Amino acid sequence: MQKELNKEQIISILQKYSPTKDNILKCLHELQDAHPQNYISKVILEETAKHFKLTKGQIFGIVSYYSMFSLKPRGRYLVRLCKSPVCNMLGAKSVTEYFDSKFNLKPGETTTDGMFTLELAECLGRCGKGPSMMINREVVTELDSKKIDEIINTKK
């Protein structure tokens, strides 16, 4: 499996965006999503800075400001588990424990096969159907171990 997004691939994505400031975030998201390790690599930083005529520090400032961007490699799928009080009351804690016992995955960690990273998120706004999580852009609600197994299996 490809581990890096190479320079040519990065440039071909960058070329879709005219180098105006309003395009920077959209462009960075596409680059991060395209990266097999789901993060903003050094090469992405360098090429994006060049494309948008920014200095290295300026692009680093933007990327490090937004928590949705990562400067460290992550799994192909990013699981964001809601840590709000409502989800907690509805059993989010046992969901976290299930990830640990079944997949050996604690919050902030990535599975050894590089497929999944688990993060805790603020309220996802699906309190009525908690516990909830997002897997990349997809929201999954009313979680239990069965549902988690199902969704993980479809991604593998």
Add this chain to the structure above:
Amino acid sequence: MSKIIEIQIDSKVVKAAEGSNLLQVARDNGFDIPGLCYHKKLTPTGACRLCVVKIDNTPGLIMSCTVPVKEGMKITAFDEELEQNRRHTLSYLLAEHNEEFDDSYEDEIRPLIKRYNLEKPENRPLKPIWQGIPRVVDNTSPVLTYDSSKCIRCFRCIKACDEIQGKGVLSFADRGISKYIVAGFGEWFNSECDGCGECIQLCPTGAIVEKPFRESLKISEIDSKVITTCPYCGVGCQTEIFVKNDTIVRVDGVDDVSPNDGRLCVKGRFGYQYANSKKRLTHPMIKRNGVFEKVSWDEALDFVSSKFSEIKQKYGSKSLAGYSSAKCSNEENYIFQKFIRIAFGNNNVDYCTRLCHASTVTAMLKSFGDGAGSNSIEDFETTDCLLVTGNNIIDTHPITATYVKRGKAAGQKIIVIDPKWTPLVKYADVWLQPKLATDVALLNGLINIIIENGWIDKNFIENRVEGGMQAFESLKELASKYTPEKTEEITGVSKEKLYEAAKIYATAKTAMIATGMGMSQQTVGTNNVFSLINMCLITGQIGKELCGLNPPRGQNNVQGATDVGASPVNYPGYIPVTNEDNRKKVAEIWKVPFESLDPKPGLTTIEIMNAAYDGEIKAMYIMGENPVVTDPDRHHTVEAIKKLDFLVVQDIFETETTEFADVILPAASLYEKDGTVVNSDRRVLRLRKAISAPGEARQDWQICVDIAERMGFKIGSYNSPEDIFAELAKAAPIFGGITFARIEKHGIQWPCYDENHPGTSTLFLEKFNTESGKAKIFPVDYKEQSETPNTNYPLVMNSGRLLYQYHSATMSRKSKVLNAYANEAYIIINPEDAVKLGLKDGDKVKVTSPRGSLETTAKVSDEVLKGETFMPWHFNEAPVNALTRNEIDPMSKIGPFKYSVVRVERV
């Protein structure tokens, strides 16, 4: 001028310009409102919230740094509530702030802590939490250290880098309480930071501090602070030198003074180490049996004067010559040329300007009657269009470039003409990349497009150009041969780009040109500048404010040295040697018989070396120059110097040239001198002695006076450089109104004819300085180079400078800081040529020209065109001038440093 209005601050009526910054107005009027993020050179930020005031009829507390003043405003600057609020805000800042202090910087936060009685932790409303905040320390830069625990996130450094220096290297990283300043991806050294230190100078809390002397320096125990002119390039930045134990320990920029308004570059701020170097020359030395022996000044002066006299007697006065120096003051150059004209009895005095802007000056003198830049350095910011040709202005004139970058940010159009990529290309609207040495064709092509499209200024041509439309017609006829197609064929620049550049320049409301070594250092150097002038004249982009032609000068006093007469063809103030009336006048000032002054122009730099080679020049006196490295065709130069019967070199260090001297005389450096220099915009600026000269080193002018006296010539008795300047002002009318007293704080731009004359910021507003008062068009054709690439030497080598080194590097390479940035020679090769030659980046290569060869490292980059290469010329171990030829431009006698055919092979 904006309207002057009245406002009230704490019931005191205060006058101010409408719209000016309220905090600044208050402070200017004695209201000491606290504030840490505001700096008068930056746009207001409103981050620290300490400068709060109350404004009548406006609810709440307002940050005064963000308020433009309006007529009738009533301000409360101090009352109990405001002071309470400020105290609380300061306490809040302190909670996140590490107060460790190492005494090496001036801190703006500590006096406030005292003022608000927050010194004792128990007095603070908020308790410290800084220990719990992630701390980022970046120690990778050669010049500074950043410590986030001392940073109050005030934005000053970010704005200093962006708004003042136009670099934008710094940014905030992360968010919220753990926010910190970042350069690059977290490592200062691997960022675009070039070490100018503007952020250090503006940091209010010691979060960014200088590295040199940090361990040993206590800023409160500095012995003296002296304001003088930077010894490096021709911008003439005003610097404040901090001295401890006769050693320079820090250099800051001086605010509110032209040309730099506090800004400095890395050389100016950190390149001072050479002055206190242990390698300085400290005693006179005479070479005996091939070995230099220390001797007394008496012995050295006796020996030098008797040898000069003996050679003059034996071979005649034409057998002697001297090189003056762009690294010496006006007074010293004036005395040196006076020495040559009186004691040697000829006009064989020249200096490195011959290798630099001689062609520019020659063309400008012929066309305009003045050879100096027509505008002020500040104008580089405010003109609508700037055309920069053959001038790597960001590296070679970094502070002039700050004005350019600020201009760009405000909408200025920039055209770059350069065969090699330079950092300015990043800011350019158009970059024309012609093949080397095709400039005349390129400019004629642009002129043709301008004429064809009717973008000429007929009114200007008729009124300000000699011969009016008739002169224009002759240029039109010549330029008509350079159709866009033909020009593209010769230069390689596309028709579209030519059109775009021509249109921007010719149709701009105001346009200025900066021309550099790329234009001047060619065998067609004078023609290159004639072509530029022609374009300038037909578009009328000269003779009014913010328009003109400027050659930024490379060394601290390259302008002044020519102004004061270190020239084989001109007396002080650009009056030709051949002008009898002037010689009479000067003879009277110098108190010498008129007949003793040689009416024939002397030899130029390269002509002097050639005459030495031919055995006609027998003895030379070199003051502060290093021709072995700087003159073209090194092999020839060394042979010529070896043939001399007698060589005296006066310098601050041993150089590649002192090796061949018979006598070495130790001189004072620019930090050890009083006097004046003239910068690129003709500004006469003060030099002030900051430290003592080492050992027995002496002032250059005193050495000249003593040698002359022992040769039997009295060239003047002066008590100080001020006396010399007073005499110079009499001899050179352009300096007539300038005195040391008048330039105590601000320099004056020549011409300044009398004591009431304010000086001249823009030349040629009324008339040109020619006899007719009009400028002259000199149509010139493109000529091919005498040497062109061939099977033996398939590539062409261009050469140039780097930001971090200076000239032959005698001074700059003594600085650890500068060397940390750039200390190695290289040759840039286009990727296509590299493939053909089987070379990779970093390979060791041998570069050979018909004159010689050298070894260096290959750097593969598309900064140069296919078939072309580039080498920085500062490094003696890879001496570019071993490869250049000594063929000269017939009009200006400049050498072609920018064009040599070469062959590159892997070692």
